[in-house]
Amino acid sequence: MLEVSHLTKRYGKLTANDDLTFRVENGEIAVLCGPNGAGKSTAIKCIAGLLRFGGTVLFDGKPNKSTEAKRSFGYVPEIPAPMENLTVGEHMEFIARAYRVEDWRGKTDALLERMELGDKREKLGKELSKGMQQKLSVCCALLPGPRTVLLDEPFIGLDPHAIKELKTMLTELRAAGCSVLVSTHMLDSVREFWDKALIMMNGKIAAVRTRGEVLQSGENLEQLFFAITEGKGGTA
Amino acid sequence: MSALVFLVRKQGKNFFRDLLRHPGKLTAYLVTAGLFAAMLVGVQTDPPKASELSDFRMLHGFFLAWLLFLSIPTLLVSLKSGTTMFRMPDVNLLFVSPVSPKKILAYGLTKQMASTLLSFLFLLFWSGMLMDHFRITALGVVFLVVASALTVFLVQVLSLLVYSFSNGNPKRKNAVRAALYAFLGAMVLTALFLFRKNGGGAEAVYAAVSSPYLEYFPIVGWAKGAAFALIGGDLRAALLYGALLLAAFLLCLAAFEKSNTDYYEDVLSNTETQFELRRAAKENRAAMHPGGKVKTGKTGIGRGWGANAFFYKHLCEARRRSRLVFLGVSTFVTLAADLALAFVIRFSSRGDPDAPTPNVLLLIVFAADVYILFLRNAAGDWSRELGKPYVYLVPENPFRKLLWASLTSVLQPAADGAVLFAVLCAAVHASPLAGLICFLGYVTFGALFTAGNILAQRVMGGMGNRGLVAFLFMLLLALVAAPGIGLGAAVFFAVPGLPEAARIFVAGLPVVGWNLLASLGIVFACRNLLSTAEMGV
Numbered sequence: 001m002l003e004v005s006h007l008t009k010r011y012g013k014l015t016a017n018d019d020l021t022f023r024v025e026n027g028e029i030a031v032l033c034g035p036n037g038a039g040k041s042t043a044i045k046c047i048a049g050l051l052r053f054g055g056t057v058l059f060d061g062k063p064n065k066s067t068e069a070k071r072s073f074g075y076v077p078e079i080p081a082p083m084e085n086l087t088v089g090e091h092m093e094f095i096a097r098a099y100r101v102e103d104w105r106g107k108t109d110a111l112l113e114r115m116e117l118g119d120k121r122e123k124l125g126k127e128l129s130k131g132m133q134q135k136l137s138v139c140c141a142l143l144p145g146p147r148t149v150l151l152d153e154p155f156i157g158l159d160p161h162a163i164k165e166l167k168t169m170l171t172e173l174r175a176a177g178c179s180v181l182v183s184t185h186m187l188d189s190v191r192e193f194w195d196k197a198l199i200m201m202n203g204k205i206a207a208v209r210t211r212g213e214v215l216q217s218g219e220n221l222e223q224l225f226f227a228i229t230e231g232k233g234g235t236a
Numbered sequence: 237m238s239a240l241v242f243l244v245r246k247q248g249k250n251f252f253r254d255l256l257r258h259p260g261k262l263t264a265y266l267v268t269a270g271l272f273a274a275m276l277v278g279v280q281t282d283p284p285k286a287s288e289l290s291d292f293r294m295l296h297g298f299f300l301a302w303l304l305f306l307s308i309p310t311l312l313v314s315l316k317s318g319t320t321m322f323r324m325p326d327v328n329l330l331f332v333s334p335v336s337p338k339k340i341l342a343y344g345l346t347k348q349m350a351s352t353l354l355s356f357l358f359l360l361f362w363s364g365m366l367m368d369h370f371r372i373t374a375l376g377v378v379f380l381v382v383a384s385a386l387t388v389f390l391v392q393v394l395s396l397l398v399y400s401f402s403n404g405n406p407k408r409k410n411a412v413r414a415a416l417y418a419f420l421g422a423m424v425l426t427a428l429f430l431f432r433k434n435g436g437g438a439e440a441v442y443a444a445v446s447s448p449y450l451e452y453f454p455i456v457g458w459a460k461g462a463a464f465a466l467i468g469g470d471l472r473a474a475l476l477y478g479a480l481l482l483a484a485f486l487l488c489l490a491a492f493e494k495s496n497t498d499y500y501e502d503v504l505s506n507t508e509t510q511f512e513l514r515r516a517a518k519e520n521r522a523a524m525h526p527g528g529k530v531k532t533g534k535t536g537i538g539r540g541w542g543a544n545a546f547f548y549k550h551l552c553e554a555r556r557r558s559r560l561v562f563l564g565v566s567t568f569v570t571l572a573a574d575l576a577l578a579f580v581i582r583f584s585s586r587g588d589p590d591a592p593t594p595n596v597l598l599l600i601v602f603a604a605d606v607y608i609l610f611l612r613n614a615a616g617d618w619s620r621e622l623g624k625p626y627v628y629l630v631p632e633n634p635f636r637k638l639l640w641a642s643l644t645s646v647l648q649p650a651a652d653g654a655v656l657f658a659v660l661c662a663a664v665h666a667s668p669l670a671g672l673i674c675f676l677g678y679v680t681f682g683a684l685f686t687a688g689n690i691l692a693q694r695v696m697g698g699m700g701n702r703g704l705v706a707f708l709f710m711l712l713l714a715l716v717a718a719p720g721i722g723l724g725a726a727v728f729f730a731v732p733g734l735p736e737a738a739r740i741f742v743a744g745l746p747v748v749g750w751n752l753l754a755s756l757g758i759v760f761a762c763r764n765l766l767s768t769a770e771m772g773v
Contacts, residue, residue, distance in 0.1 A: 050629075051770045067631045067633065069631075070629055070631035071631035075625060075629055081623065081624045083624065086552065086553060086556075087532060087535050089536070090536065090549075093537050097545035098542065098546065098630040098632070099631060122535060124530055124532060124556075
């Protein structure tokens with residue numbers, strides 16, 4: 001489970017994230033959506049422990065920068081960052097060794113096959129297209145078997161097959177009891193599987209809705225998003 | 237108003253507005269200008285004594301070598317990846333607009349000329365040294381800087397033509413490459429011929445490198461000729477060389493326009509690469525270098541579990557970068573430069589009773605190597621790792637990650653140092669004891685610079701490419717190293733009775749010890765860096 005309490009991130013005078021508080025339960029997919037510049041990527045990076053921030057972020061009750069917490073979450077960055085002189089297979093080996101994943105070979109085969117990277121094992125990071133780099137990032141994040149997965153705009157650059165496969169993977173992770181947080185501004189891409197929507201505006205969480213609440217109100221995610229981001233109603 | 241004129245005017249105006257809105261930036265510019273002015277005043281009020289002056293003809297040789305260094309590699313690289321005078325916004329907005337490609341080219345050339353001139357202003361900082369050593373005026377230095385910028389600009393225009401001519405045609409590429417080598421060979425042969433003709437010796441070298449024959453070679457020769465004609469007050473020769481340069485520019489432009497009006501494709505690849513490099517520098521991360529085929533060879537990391545996986549990953553990457561793992565092209569380039577430096581020092585001090593002994597010569601080269609090591613250290617494995625998320629995400633003790641992820645950045649200078657000082661020691665006939673202490677000093681300075689980078693990451697969140705911060709960082713490191721160097725100097729003067737090599741060795745030990753101690757202290761003080769640092773985002 002992911003618990004974010006009063007997360008605040010400032011760059012000088014600019015407040016990128018202002019007192020964010022939310023939870024992502026086990027077996028839940030939460031989407032962090034908002035217009036460009038709302039602070040989604042900054043929030044995900046703070047949660048992943050890549051930026052300093054005020055407030056607390058707990059993974060299964062452990063502070064996000066602790067070794068125990070790091071062991072329990074996977075992160076897919078917005079801009080994929082493969083090692084240019086390591087092959088695809090070596091990326092997976094490195095993650096397995098760094099995260100001390102014992103039975104990594106079988107898991108690696110399965111992940112690479114699902115992402116259609118099986119025949120690219122010997123390709124170097126710098127030889128991969130942007131889409132393939134993104135697929136590799138997803139494989140690296142999932143190899144250690146995380147209990148929580150953070151994905152920052154994961155669908156950008158992926159081909160239709162990979163998008164479909166990633167969506168299936170996310171629902172499988174949910175079924176396995178994982179918490180999933182997806183940051184995106186492409187509402188269409190998460191329409192089928194979101195459980196909780198966290199809508200951000202100007203660095204704040206402007207509204208939190210569950211799928212049930214939205215269905216009950218007769219709205220859909222898109223209508224809710226525009227109602228809030230264009231100032232036509234909605235409260236947190 | 238023309239769209240392009242509007243663009244230039246607005247960009248210029250916004251640059252100055254931005255400067256006013258960012259007092260830090262403005263201060264940096266003013267401080268730089270102030271430092272330059274102070275240096276000029278210092279040189280004017282304290283003119284060099286005649287005995288301190290170097291032979292002015294040497295400056296001819298240095299300047300010609302400098303122009304060749306600026307030109308030939310640029311032309312060779314442009315054969316592979318082209319060149320550009322545009323930025324990504326130009327490609328995205330201008331290239332697709334209905335503005336004439338010729339006008340866009342003129343716009344690109346104008347911008348390029350301005351930015352080349354600006355980027356060469358840093359050379360003015362050498363003016364103090366040039367004025368001190370060669371009795372040259374501030375205006376003379378300006379002539380040299382302008383000639384350098386003009387050469388680079390012309391070479392860029394020529395690169396554009398060369399790439400457009402040879403793109404996708406290996407035969408043409410080979411022909412251009414052969415022509416470039418032939419040009420370089422002809423210059424070297426001319427210099428050698430003149431050297432022999434003048435009877436050998438130092439006088440013959442000076443006469444050869446300052447010979448007007450070398451000024452007949454296109455572009456580099458003409459630019460050098462124009463600059464020195466202006467310095468010497470020979471306006472007629474300056475005008476002649478200037479006219480030749482202008483004619484070369486117009487000829488390139490005419491040939492380019494005639495051969496290819498659709499030049500967009502030729503500049504696109506390089507513009508994209510430059511854009512990615514700039515973005516990476518701005519985001520404080522290492523850029524992907526798409527060029528250059530890497531032989532994958534043996535695959536697999538093979539060892540490491542937990543934090544030390546970073547070390548074995550770095551070894552695997554190093555193996556892929558070079559078959560000799562830690563040794564690479566840079567090692568051998570440094571070695572060649574060291575040997576050349578040793579040769580020049582030895583040659584220029586022939587017959588001088590105060591000429592440096594082999595051990596002192598080794599120490600001088602060592603000092604130059606340490607400076608180069610400082611510049612290279614920022615591009616080590618450790619710095620590259622900080623641009624990727626894994627070193628922060630991996631669930632291991634931050635101190636262990638820090639040690640393992642920075643280990644290859646310390647081993648690299650050890651491997652380089654072993655080769656450099658073994659060869660240099662033999663080449664200059666220095667004592668093995670002096671060679672050993674230079675090696676140890678080099679390794680520990682490598683450790684100190686890596687520790688300094690760790691400290692910079694801790695204090696300033698990385699160095700990036702910020703010139704002024706890098707300058708301050710260099711000063712800070714000099715301060716950290718100062719006690720060791722001071723102690724070393726004290727020991728050196730305290731043991732006058734020892735043989736020279738032993739004296740150097742004994743004096744080097746405090747430097748080595750202090751560097752080690754300071755490095756370990758810094759790394760230990762920053763042990764929690766990876767749990768508190770911010771990734772370059």
